[in-house]
Every structure is written in structure tokens, then in C-alpha cells.
Amino acid sequence: MALMTPLECVERQFAAYNQRDLPRFLSAFADNVRSYRLPDMTLLLDGKPAYGDFYASQRFIHAGLRAELLSRMVIGNKVIDHELIHGLGPQPVETAVMFVVEEGLIKMVFAIPAGAPK
Template sequence: MTLKTPLQCVELQFEAYNQRDLPRFLTAFADNVRSFRLPDMTLMIDGKAAYGEFYASQRFSHAGLRAELLNRMVIGNKVIDHELIHGLGPEPIETAVMFVVEEGLITTVFAIPAKSPL
């Protein structure tokens, strides 16, 4: 099996996210994936099973959910997306997401919201 490049890995999760295809979405992530919110390094999700539970109940349950890619950078094994997330509220949510990819799977995700959470 050929390992996915960091770009291929992130593209796969992005497409599956927009299709709300949870099984396919999860194939891009390592079992020990961890997600943090910056700048305070709050651990948001710990592990692939928790990822599945969160996205099934908190994201993919929204019929209008979709991510709009504004910009993407690849720097070594890191991919940084600038996105607008539609369908979670009345206005899109602007965010940046940095994915760290190791051995063909996303191991760490850093979410950088444009606005600080209340």
C-alpha cells in the first residue's frame, strides 16, 4: 500500500467532510489523532473513536454543513487550510486548520479560529 502524501490525506478528509461521509472521513486519521484549539492549546478531541463520535453528533448531523477552502499551504508534512465553515450557524465561521501528517495519516490537528470563543 502506498502512503498518502500530506496533501492527498488532507484532500481526502476535506472531500469526505463536505460529503458528510464519516467512514471515509475517518480513514484519513491515525488512531491516536489529537485535535487542539490554538492559541491556548486546548485539547478538543483525543483519539479516532472520539473524532468519530464528535463529527457524527456535532458536525455531520447539520444538513447544510460544508467547508469552503479559501487558501491552502503545504509545508513539509503540514497542510494549512484557511476555510469558511457553513451550516453551523447563521453566518459562516472563519478558521484556519493545520494538519500534521505522519506515515500517510493525520496525527495532529490545530484549529485556529478567526474569533476567540466566548
């Protein structure tokens, strides 16, 4: 089976996120994926098990959870999404996310919140 392109990989995780399909969501990530918050480079999640635990207990429990894609750019092996995340609170959360894809899997994620980090 051919490796997923960066766009295919990010599309897979995005669709699985909106379906709250944890196994399919995690299948888009490398085992050693790391997630950071910019601009301070705070490490948010380290490794696929941490992703699974976080999304199972903190995100996919929200029945109204969904990401609305406002725009997307693909630059080489990087995909940058501008999103509104619905269902975490009364107002959507605006964010940008940069995914770095290597060998068909998401290896690094950089979250860029619109507001101050919480």
C-alpha cells in the same frame, strides 16, 4: 499500497467532510489523532473514537454543512487550510486548520479560530 502524501490525506478528509461521509473522513486520521485549539493549546479531541463521536453527533447532522477552502499551504508534512465553515449557524465560521501528517495519516490537528473561542 503507497502512503498518502500530506496533501492527498488532507484532500481526502476535506472531500469526505463535505460529503458527510464519516467512514471515509475517519480513514484519513491516525488512531491516536489529537486536536488542539490555538493559541491556548486546549485539547479538543483525543483519538479516532472521539473524532467519530464528535463528527457523528455535532457536525455531520447539519444538512447544510460544508467547508469552503479559501487557501491552502503545504509545508513538509504540514497542511494549513484557511476555511469558511457553512451550515453551523446563520453566518459562516472562519477558521484556519493545520494538519500534521505522519505515515500517511493525520496525527495532529490545530484549529485556529478567527474569533474568540466558543
